[in-house]
Amino acid sequence: DVKVTQSSRYLVKRTGEKVFLECVQDMDHENMFWYRQDPGLGLRLIYFSYDVKMKEKGDIPEGYSVSREKKERFSLILESASTNQTSMYLCASRLYNSPLHFGNGTRLTVT
Amino acid sequence: SQQGEEDPQALSIQEGENATMNCSYKTSINNLQWYRQNSGRGLVHLILIRSNEREKHSGRLRVTLDTSKKSSSLLITASRAADTASYFCATEGGSEKLVFGKGTKLTVNP
Numbered sequence: 001d002v003k004v005t006q007s008s009r010y011l012v013k014r015t016g017e018k019v020f021l022e023c024v025q026d027m028d029h030e031n032m033f034w035y036r037q038d039p040g041l042g043l044r045l046i047y048f049s050y051d052v053k054m055k056e057k058g059d060i061p062e063g064y065s066v067s068r069e070k071k072e073r074f075s076l077i078l079e080s081a082s083t084n085q086t087s088m089y090l091c092a093s094r095l096y097n098s099p100l101h102f103g104n105g106t107r108l109t110v111t
Numbered sequence: 112s113q114q115g116e117e118d119p120q121a122l123s124i125q126e127g128e129n130a131t132m133n134c135s136y137k138t139s140i141n142n143l144q145w146y147r148q149n150s151g152r153g154l155v156h157l158i159l160i161r162s163n164e165r166e167k168h169s170g171r172l173r174v175t176l177d178t179s180k181k182s183s184s185l186l187i188t189a190s191r192a193a194d195t196a197s198y199f200c201a202t203e204g205g206s207e208k209l210v211f212g213k214g215t216k217l218t219v220n221p
């Protein structure tokens with residue numbers, strides 16, 4: 001069974017801090033994704049990666065960057081956290097044209 | 112954007128009843144997928160239906176796709192309290208992005 005692991009379930013950070021959210025998958029999937037989920041807005045795509053060192057902006061990339069140095073790991077970086085980045089962050093992976101496998105999410109609070 | 116839009120936003124039914132959720136989208140797609148999310152957890156894939164398919168079944172789930180109307184429906188038959196969750200549709204077009212709707216929150220009362 002595919003496992004997508006997000007490093008933290010809950011995270012509390014201060015405004016201006018640099019924040020790293022880590023995601024690891026164990027099924028050799030090419031594609032990896034970062035979404036954020038907010039009440040009333042559904043899931044919005046921040047960034048995705050279709051191969052090592054490759055990345056594409058999603059719908060809301062501002063204030064975020066990503067890193068994919070190894071196939072199994074996709075990191076989301078908040079360069080300078082702000083309160084409007086308080087959200088649930090969901091990582092997912094998949095083979096091309098196949099269903100997504102999600103992690104359990106990281107609930108980030110920026111104070 | 113080819114974001115799917117689910118309808119209704121919330122649905123409350125009694126155990127044993129059927130639940131129907133709808134999804135509409137804007138542009139042509141390669142496939143449409145339905146996911147379920149229990150409160151505070153990640154999403155779990157339910158069914159994928161390709162653009163050349165019209166109907167698909169999986170257990171108590173039935174999904175239809177009408178590409179001429181750019182719409183899909185998810186039917187859960189004989190619902191159970193354990194079906195209480197949020198349900199999302201996601202569309203995939205020519206890029207490798209999946210774009211999600213805002214979801215339908217289903218409550219099944221025992």
